[in-house]
Amino acid sequence: MPKMVRRAGSDALTRRAGHESAADRSGSSRDHHIGALFEAVLTRGPLSRRDAARITGLSAASVTKLVRPMIEHGYLVENTREAGVPGRPQIPLQVDAARHYAIGIKLMDGEIVGVVADLHGEVQSSHRMRYPDTSPTGVADAIEAMTATLLERSPVERERLLGIGIGLGGHINGAAGVVVESPFMDWHNVPLQDVIAQRMQLPVVIENDVNTLALAEQWFGAGSAFNSFALVTIGAGVGCALVLDGKLWRGVSGAAGEFGHMIVDSNGPVCHCGKRGCLEAVVSDSAIAAAMSHSAGRKISKVSQVVAEAHAGDEDAQRAFTQAGVALGRAIAALLNLLNPPLLILSGEGIAASDLFIDALHAELKHDSFSSTAADCRVIVRPLPDEVWARGAAATMLRHGVMHSLSRLTDQVSA
Numbered sequence: 001m002p003k004m005v006r007r008a009g010s011d012a013l014t015r016r017a018g019h020e021s022a023a024d025r026s027g028s029s030r031d032h033h034i035g036a037l038f039e040a041v042l043t044r045g046p047l048s049r050r051d052a053a054r055i056t057g058l059s060a061a062s063v064t065k066l067v068r069p070m071i072e073h074g075y076l077v078e079n080t081r082e083a084g085v086p087g088r089p090q091i092p093l094q095v096d097a098a099r100h101y102a103i104g105i106k107l108m109d110g111e112i113v114g115v116v117a118d119l120h121g122e123v124q125s126s127h128r129m130r131y132p133d134t135s136p137t138g139v140a141d142a143i144e145a146m147t148a149t150l151l152e153r154s155p156v157e158r159e160r161l162l163g164i165g166i167g168l169g170g171h172i173n174g175a176a177g178v179v180v181e182s183p184f185m186d187w188h189n190v191p192l193q194d195v196i197a198q199r200m201q202l203p204v205v206i207e208n209d210v211n212t213l214a215l216a217e218q219w220f221g222a223g224s225a226f227n228s229f230a231l232v233t234i235g236a237g238v239g240c241a242l243v244l245d246g247k248l249w250r251g252v253s254g255a256a257g258e259f260g261h262m263i264v265d266s267n268g269p270v271c272h273c274g275k276r277g278c279l280e281a282v283v284s285d286s287a288i289a290a291a292m293s294h295s296a297g298r299k300i301s302k303v304s305q306v307v308a309e310a311h312a313g314d315e316d317a318q319r320a321f322t323q324a325g326v327a328l329g330r331a332i333a334a335l336l337n338l339l340n341p342p343l344l345i346l347s348g349e350g351i352a353a354s355d356l357f358i359d360a361l362h363a364e365l366k367h368d369s370f371s372s373t374a375a376d377c378r379v380i381v382r383p384l385p386d387e388v389w390a391r392g393a394a395a396t397m398l399r400h401g402v403m404h405s406l407s408r409l410t411d412q413v414s415a
């Protein structure tokens with residue numbers, strides 16, 4: 001696929017040469033302000049203009065100017081039922097949930113979960129299906145069938161449907177629309193965004209799946225009250241997404257957050273990435289099963305068996321989880337030392353067994369962190385099912401589409 005390789009490569013070169021991406025170019029200060037205002041009302045609303053000004057740091061006059069076209073174009077509505085004292089009306093603003101919808105897809109190896117979500121992140125319909133063919137064409141077939149089912153169950157006016165957001169594991173260059181590396185799909189430099197957009201004749205965005213989950217948490221979940229937070233997921237692998245000063249941090253090519261490949265034990269097991277002692281090679285489901293197999297001297301292939309035996313009091317099984325908790329605590333301490341975030345959300349299917357490792361994690365975290373970085377950070381363990389990940393993919397599409405539309409509205413705002 002030479003064309004695909006060239007595309008990803010030229011994108012990286014352009015960025016290295018210091019040119020702005022399309023997203024950067026559109027980022028005038030007014031675009032930035034209207035986007036920030038919209039996000040403030042979305043995540044904290046209903047919100048008075050005065051509170052919106054306080055949260056965004058914009059002047060009252062700027063808020064009034066920017067709100068007007070957003071109301072005219074149906075993005076914001078005035079919630080008159082929650083108006084304040086007569087004579088001093090502070091009519092709260094809120095986002096009109098029905099202004100836009102998006103389809104969100106969590107793409108897994110052989111299985112996809114899809115949702116239709118509105119602008120409040122409310123899921124209108126959801127569906128889960130298996131698919132046999134994990135080639136890009138096979139995935140396009142599956143997404144086409146999924147979209148048809150979702151829209152059948154929850155009819156949405158075509159003009160209100162912004163498009164399809166797709167989240168999947170691996171190194172995803174969302175700005176270029178390319179899956180750079182997806183180990184579980186065995187894809188390299190696949191232009192998935194174009195493949196699906198051509199098939200569906202709808203706008204499409206693609207993003208690393210942990211990043212989509214972070215966007216869902218930022219807009220609709222535990223992160224909505226925080227300007228910065230880290231999200232770490234554990235299970236089959238280890239994922240991480242970073243929201244810093246209100247923005248998802250993707251890095252120069254979308255590879256930021258490869259926390260799972262932080263080396264925590266240079267004598268540890270070999271990781272699938274080829275290096276030795278990566279966090280993922282120590283704390284993933286298969287690593288925990290392998291650690292117990294080694295210490296117990298018998299073959300254990302599934303982590304669920306380790307969980308069951310640990311709960312039944314088996315010391316080898318309990319030790320396998322304690323060791324994973326220590327490694328995770330050590331790595332999270334490094335993350336907190338580096339970023340000093342106020343919130344860390346721990347999720348992923350691996351947290352179902354968090355009772356077996358959370359104490360070891362906290363003890364190591366306290367021990368390894370610098371000064372007050374551990375005390376400054378609230379660590380919450382949050383189960384987020386696949387539908388929430390898919391909702392995050394929808395949120396990614398909603399954000400992309402809405403920010404684009406809002407930037408066009410700023411033409412109507414006098415400077």
Ligand SMILES: [Zn+2]
Pocket residue numbers: 260261271272273274275278280281
């Ligand atoms: Zn690795």
